[in-house]
Amino acid sequence: MHDVYFATGNLNKFKEADEIFKRNIDRVTLKHFNFVHREIRSDSLEEIAREAVAAAYAQLRKPVFVEDTGLFIDALNGFPGTYSAWVQKKIGCIGILKLMKGEKKRSARFETCIAFNNGEETHVFHGRCEGTIAEEERGKSGFGYDSIFVPEGETTTFAENIELKNKCSHRYKSLLELICYLKNV
Amino acid sequence: MHDVYFATGNLNKFKEADEIFKRNIDRVTLKHFNFVHREIRSDSLEEIAREAVAAAYAQLRKPVFVEDTGLFIDALNGFPGTYSAWVQKKIGCIGILKLMKGEKKRSARFETCIAFNNGEETHVFHGRCEGTIAEEERGKSGFGYDSIFVPEGETTTFAENIELKNKCSHRYKSLLELICYLKNV
Numbered sequence: 001m002h003d004v005y006f007a008t009g010n011l012n013k014f015k016e017a018d019e020i021f022k023r024n025i026d027r028v029t030l031k032h033f034n035f036v037h038r039e040i041r042s043d044s045l046e047e048i049a050r051e052a053v054a055a056a057y058a059q060l061r062k063p064v065f066v067e068d069t070g071l072f073i074d075a076l077n078g079f080p081g082t083y084s085a086w087v088q089k090k091i092g093c094i095g096i097l098k099l100m101k102g103e104k105k106r107s108a109r110f111e112t113c114i115a116f117n118n119g120e121e122t123h124v125f126h127g128r129c130e131g132t133i134a135e136e137e138r139g140k141s142g143f144g145y146d147s148i149f150v151p152e153g154e155t156t157t158f159a160e161n162i163e164l165k166n167k168c169s170h171r172y173k174s175l176l177e178l179i180c181y182l183k184n185v
Numbered sequence: 186m187h188d189v190y191f192a193t194g195n196l197n198k199f200k201e202a203d204e205i206f207k208r209n210i211d212r213v214t215l216k217h218f219n220f221v222h223r224e225i226r227s228d229s230l231e232e233i234a235r236e237a238v239a240a241a242y243a244q245l246r247k248p249v250f251v252e253d254t255g256l257f258i259d260a261l262n263g264f265p266g267t268y269s270a271w272v273q274k275k276i277g278c279i280g281i282l283k284l285m286k287g288e289k290k291r292s293a294r295f296e297t298c299i300a301f302n303n304g305e306e307t308h309v310f311h312g313r314c315e316g317t318i319a320e321e322e323r324g325k326s327g328f329g330y331d332s333i334f335v336p337e338g339e340t341t342t343f344a345e346n347i348e349l350k351n352k353c354s355h356r357y358k359s360l361l362e363l364i365c366y367l368k369n370v
Contacts, residue, residue, distance in 0.1 A: 041226055041271075079275035083268060086226075090264035091284060098284050099276060 004028050004116075004182065005064040007035035007056035012143045013067065019166065020175045028182050033060055043082055045070055046124055049115035057117040065116040065178060069171060071145045073108040073133060075100065084145065093137050093148045106132040110149065110170040114178050123181060127174030141165075189213050189301075189367065190249040192220035192241035197328045198252065204351065205360045213367050218245055228267055230255055231309055234300035242302040250301040250363060254356060256330045258293040258318060260285065269330065278322050278333045291317040295334065295355040299363050308366060312359030326350075 006017050014032045021030040035056050039048050045068045052066040072078045076099055080087035087095070100106065112127040131151040139147050139159030147159035151168055158165040166172060191202050199217045206215040218241065225236050230253045237251040257263045261284055265272035272280070285291065297312040316336040324332050324344030332344035336353055343350040351357060 038226055041223055076280070077275045079272075079280075081275070083271070086268070087264075090262045090266070095261070095264075095284055098286065099280055101283065 002028060003031050003062070005031045005033040005056075005060060005062055007033040007037075007053070007060070007064050007066045009034065009036050013171070016166065016171060017067075017175055020172055021179065024176065025179045025183060028179075033064060035059070035066070039068070043078070045082055045111055045113035046115070046126075048082060049113045049124065050122055053115035053117045053122060057119065061119070063116070063118045065114050067112055067114045067171065067174065069110060069112040071108060071110055071149065073100070075103045075105045075107075088144055093145060096133065096145065096148060097136065100133050108133050108149065110145075112170040112174040114174045116178055116181070118185075123178075125174045125177035125181070127170040127172065127177065129168060129170040129173070187213060188216050188247065190216045190218040190241075190245060190247055192218040192222075192238070192245070192249050192251045194219060194221045198356070201351065201356060202252075202360055205357055206364065209361065210364045210368060213364075218249060220244070220251070222251075224253070228263070230267055230296055230298035231300070231311075233267060234298045234309065235307055238300035238302045238307060242304060246304070248301070248303045250299050252297055252299045252356065252359065254295060254297040256293060256295055256334065258285070260288045260290045260292075273329055278330060281318065281330065281333060282321065285318050293318050293334065295330075297355040297359040299359045301363055301366070303370075308363075310359045310362035310366070312355040312357065312362065314353060314355040314358070 006014055008014055018030050037052055037055055040051050042048050049066055049068045056064045056066055070081045070084045072081050110129045114125040116123045129151055131149050134148045134150050134157055137147040138157045141162035142159045147157055149158050191199055193199055203215050220241050222237055222240055224233050227233050234251055234253045241249045241251055255266045255269045257266050295314045299310040301308045314336055316334050319333045319335050319342055322332040323342045326347035327344045327350055332342055335342050
């Protein structure tokens with residue numbers, strides 16, 4: 001039994017990860033490291049996550065991971081991408097829907113990159129969830145862009161079906177990869 | 186007579202500044218320092234410019250300035266702000282017009298912050314230009330958001346009247362402040 005820290009300033013993300021850890025791994029306890037860090041500017045989630053976890057480990061000196069997630073919309077050249085949280089604060093889901101109004105090509109994906117640092121090396125885990133941008137906001141669960149994202153093969157948004165999200169999302173997939181790694185070390 | 190370097194990766198900005206220097210100051214020659222730098226993430230132009238000029242001076246070791254400019258649209262909570270160049274690449278002026286469709290409150294401002302470092306200290310100069318977002322793109326001159334920005338008291342966009350831009354713009358005002366400072370040292 002040992003502890004692993006999730007460095008994030010976003011409690012929603014921690015809670016989501018904590019549930020996934022509890023369901024999938026016994027001998028690791030997930031702890032919250034309230035980490036406020038200015039990310040670098042980059043169009044690469046992995047580059048952002050690698051830099052951030054190095055900073056987190058330098059502060060904490062214990063096994064720690066960070067995650068960075070973005071929504072990449074094909075018709076918008078990958079916007080809002082690695083700036084998804086900032087764009088959400090400024091123009092919200094309503095802004096994204098305006099930008100997509102009348103647009104037939106609605107494909108998009110959520111991508112997550114987790115970077116884990118155990119003090120010796122950094123391991124990186126990726127998760128991806130393909131889907132489409134809905135025509136309007138639907139559902140109240142989740143956060144961020146969950147109310148406008150419909151995962152591939154489904155008809156409901158993540159915000160309408162949070163159990164679906166917690167079983168198939170980009171974050172879930174990348175966390176499972178991390179958990180699989182932790183089980184084998 | 187001495188040289189001052191403008192550190193920028195954007196040749197449009199250098200040319201604009203060079204013309205303003207030539208018209209307004211004799212004893213300083215503006216030179217281009219082709220500076221590729223990853224800016225920090227911040228909602229403050231001044232913070233971004235101060236960090237960038239420190240990096241530029243560390244490389245060049247000669248009097249140098251950087252500038253950072255953003256378009257701040259009130260109805261969009263200041264979007265695209267300090268991420269204006271990135272947003273322009275992703276969704277362009279067309280994206281901004283979509284976000285503003287049907288919006289009555291069209292006020293916006295361009296802001297520029299120049300940070301000048303002479304090896305001893307950093308001086309900061311601000312320029313601002315109030316205006317509104319046009320209903321459609323107009324004009325071919327300039328770059329970036331010039332085709333959708335109408336300065337206060339005018340009816341044409343910057344892109345329709347580049348001479349107007351070079352006489353009243355945010356960048357012009359901040360450069361004049363810098364020039365005024367250089368004349369007095």
